[in-house]
Amino acid sequence: MALPLLIALVLLFPSLVPGTPGNVGGLTENFLPWLGVPVVPLLATAALRRSASALTAGGAAAVVWVAQFAPSLLPRDPGAHDLTVVQHNVSDENEDPAATARALAGAGPHLLALQELTQAALPVYEAALRSRYPHHVVVGTVGLWSRYPLTEQAAADIRPEGVPGDWNRGLRAVVRVGPERAVAVYVAHLPSVRIRPAGGFDTRWRDESAGLLGEKLAGDESSTVILAGDLNGTTRDRGLAPLTSQLHVPDEDFEFSWPTAFPVARIDQVLARGATVTGIRTLPGTGSDHLPVLAHIKLQDRPGGGGS
Numbered sequence: 522m523a524l525p526l527l528i529a530l531v532l533l534f535p536s537l538v539p540g541t542p543g544n545v546g547g548l549t550e551n552f553l554p555w556l557g558v559p560v561v562p563l564l565a566t567a568a569l570r571r572s573a574s575a576l577t578a579g580g581a582a583a584v585v586w587v588a589q590f591a592p593s594l595l596p597r598d599p600g601a602h603d604l605t606v607v608q609h610n611v612s613d614e615n616e617d618p619a620a621t622a623r624a625l626a627g628a629g630p631h632l633l634a635l636q637e638l639t640q641a642a643l644p645v646y647e648a649a650l651r652s653r654y655p656h657h658v659v660v661g662t663v664g665l666w667s668r669y670p671l672t673e674q675a676a677a678d679i680r681p682e683g684v685p686g687d688w689n690r691g692l693r694a695v696v697r698v699g700p701e702r703a704v705a706v707y708v709a710h711l712p713s714v715r716i717r718p719a720g721g722f723d724t725r726w727r728d729e730s731a732g733l734l735g736e737k738l739a740g741d742e743s744s745t746v747i748l749a750g751d752l753n754g755t756t757r758d759r760g761l762a763p764l765t766s767q768l769h770v771p772d773e774d775f776e777f778s779w780p781t782a783f784p785v786a787r788i789d790q791v792l793a794r795g796a797t798v799t800g801i802r803t804l805p806g807t808g809s810d811h812l813p814v815l816a817h818i819k820l821q822d823r824p825g826g827g828g829s
Contacts, residue, residue, distance in 0.1 A: 522572075522574050522575050522578040523578075524559070524563060525560060525563050525564075525575075525578040525579045525581065525582035526578050526581065526582070528556050528557075528559065528560060528582045528585075528586075529578075529581050529582040529585040529586075531549065531553075531556060532553065532556055532582070532585045532586060532589055533585055533589075535549060535550050535553055535757065536759065538550075540759070542721060543720065543721015543722055544721050544722040544723070544724060545721065545722065546759060547722055547724055547754075547758055547759055547760050548716070548721070548722040550755065550757040550758045550759060551754060551755045551757070551758050551786055551788075552785065552786060553755075553757055553774075554590050554774050554775065555785070556586070557582075557583075557586040557590070560579060560582045560583050560586060563575070563579045563582070564576065564579040564580070564583065567579050590774055590775070592772070593772060593773050593774040593775050593776075594775060597800065598800075599799040599800030599817040600799055600800075600819070601819060602799050602800075602817035602818055602819045603698070603796075603818060603819055603820045604631050604632065604698065604704075604747075604796075604817075604818040604820065605628075605629065605630040605631050605632075605815060605816070605817055605818070606630055606631065606632045606633075606634065606747065606749055606791050606815070606816045606818060607625050607628055607630040607632070607633050607634070607804070607813055607814070607815050607816075608634045608749040608750065608751075608789050608790065608791050608813065608814050608816065609621075609625060609633070609634070609635055609636070609789070609807070609809065609811065609813035609814070610635075610636040610637050610710065610751040610789060610809060610810075610811040611635050611636065611637055611638065611642075611646075611807065611808075611809050611811075612637050612808065612809035612810055612811065613637040613638075613639045613642075613662070614810075615637075615642065615807070615808040615809055616808050617808045618642040618645040618646055618649075618808070619645050619648075619649050620807070620808065621646075621807040621808050621809065622645065622646050622649035622650050623649060624804070624805070624807050624813075625804075625807070625813060626649070626650055626653050626654070628804055628813070628815055630815065631667070631668050631669065631698075632665065632666070632667050632668075632696065632706065632747075632749070633650065633654060633665070633666040633667075634663075634664075634665055634706070634708040634749035634750065634791075635663065635664045635665075635666070635708075636662060636663050636690070636708070636710035636750065636751045637662055637710070637751075637809075638659060638662050638663065638664050639662070643659060643664075646664070646666075650666050653668070654666035654667060654668060655668075656668070656669065656670055656671045657671075658671055658674040658692060658694050659692075660675075660676045660677075660689050660691070660692040661676070661687070661688070661689025661690055661691075662689065662690055662710065663689075663690050663691065663692055663708045663709065663710050663750075664692075664708065665692065665694050665706060665708050667694075667696050669696050669697055669698050670696075670697045671694045671695065671696060671697075672695045672696075672697050672703060673693075673694060673695035674692065674693070674694040674695075675692065675693055675694075676689060676691065676692055676693075677691035677692055677693045677707060677709065677734070677737055678691065678733070679691040679709060679711070679730045679733045679734045679737075680730070680733075681712060681725075681726040681729035681730050681733070682729070683726075684712065684726060690709060690710040690711075691707065691708070691709045691710075691734065692707070692708050692709075693705060693706070693707050693737070693741075694706050694708075695743070698820075702745075702820070703743070703745075704743070704745045704746070704747055704796075704820070705741055705743035705745065705746045705747070706746075706747045706748075706749070707734070707737070707738070707746065707747070707748045707749070707750070708749055708750055709730075709734055709748065709749075709750035709751075709752070710750055710751045711727045711730045711731055711734070711750065711751065711752050711753045711754070712726035712727045712730050712753065713727070713753055714727050714753050714754065724754070724758075724760045727752075727753050727754065727760060728760040731752070731760060731761050731762075731763050731764055732763045734748075734763070734764060735763025735764055735766075735767065736763075738764065738767050738768070738794070739767060743795075744795045744821075745793075745794065745795035745796050745820060745821070746768070746793065746794040746795060746796075747791065747792070747793050747796065747818065748764065748768060748790070748791070748792045748793070749790070749791045749792075749816075750789070750790060751788060751789050751811065752764070752788060752789070752790045753788050754788055755786050755787055755788060756770045756787075756790060756792075764792065765792070767794060768792035768793055768794050769792060769793045769794065769796065769797050769798055770792055770798070771791070771792075771798040771799075771800065771801045771816065773787075773800070773801050773802065774787075776801055776802050776803045776814060777803070777812075778803055778811050778812045778813075778814050779810065779811050779812070780810050780811070781806045781809065781810050781811060781812055782810075784803070784812060787803075787814065788811075789811055789812075789813075789814045790814075791814065791816035791818070793818055795820070795821050796818050796819060796820045796821055797818065797819045797821070798816050798817070798818055799817045799818065799819050800816070800817045801814055801815065801816040801817075802814065802815055803815075
């Protein structure tokens with residue numbers, strides 16, 4: 522009886538799970554929907570044993586899970602939207618970047634945010650996307666392709682201290698989406714996380730990078746900001762709080778993007794400020810170990826020029 526009640530408590534208040542030892546709290550937050558899986562056999566066992574108390578406890582956990590996650594399973598209409606963004610980690614081991622580019626462009630987004638662009642594959646993406654996306658910027662291994670003009674573009678330094686080698690995985694560009702409307706767009710690829718036998722769920726570099734990116738967002742005076750990237754964590758992960766505390770987060774919990782073979786979490790995100798992400802869904806697999814995600818975005822009514 523104690524286990525289903527514990528599951529219900531964690532579902533309701535995941536922040537109560539401590540960060541130590543081994544950052545177990547952060548790990549739990551990334552796989553929170555999966556806590557519903559053990560509830561099913563617990564309920565079945567309680568029914569076979571005809572245990573009223575166990576059925577009550579299991580039923581409570583089931584009700585909490587349904588209340589938390591069932592809305593994400595229901596079909597929904599994103600409604601009116603102004604922009605469509607596709608976010609995709611294309612994989613540095615992608616064997617057919619041309620096919621990947623065609624598939625992404627075929628989804629019809631206004632903006633394409635890509636990570637793990639290699640020097641060998643970059644010319645292929647540029648050639649395949651040029652006709653539909655005449656404006657683009659690439660910094661290190663991340664890039665943004667746009668139907669609209671880019672009026673500003675620069676690297677966004679989110680490199681954690683101690684990361685070795687040539688590491689450039691952030692950019693900022695201003696996209697002119699209309700005569701009097703511009704949007705600041707960040708594309709980022711936060712460091713990978715690891716589960717280590719000795720240290721548990723190691724997110725130190727990712728969390729530091731998220732903090733650096735959060736500082737840039739906080740200092741950005743643009744009224745409309747979009748962040749698209751492989752954040753190597755779900756939006757429930759406490760390590761991404763420097764980002765999720767500032768930006769609108771869509772609630773489609775079951776649009777898992779990683780890994781392609783058996784998706785268990787959405788670590789590819791599209792978040793916004795001065796705008797609302799009205800819907801997000803995964804697209805069919807490409808040659809990557811991530812699924813692309815497509816987001817619809819409704820801009821708030823804040824006309825203005827420059828980096829509005």
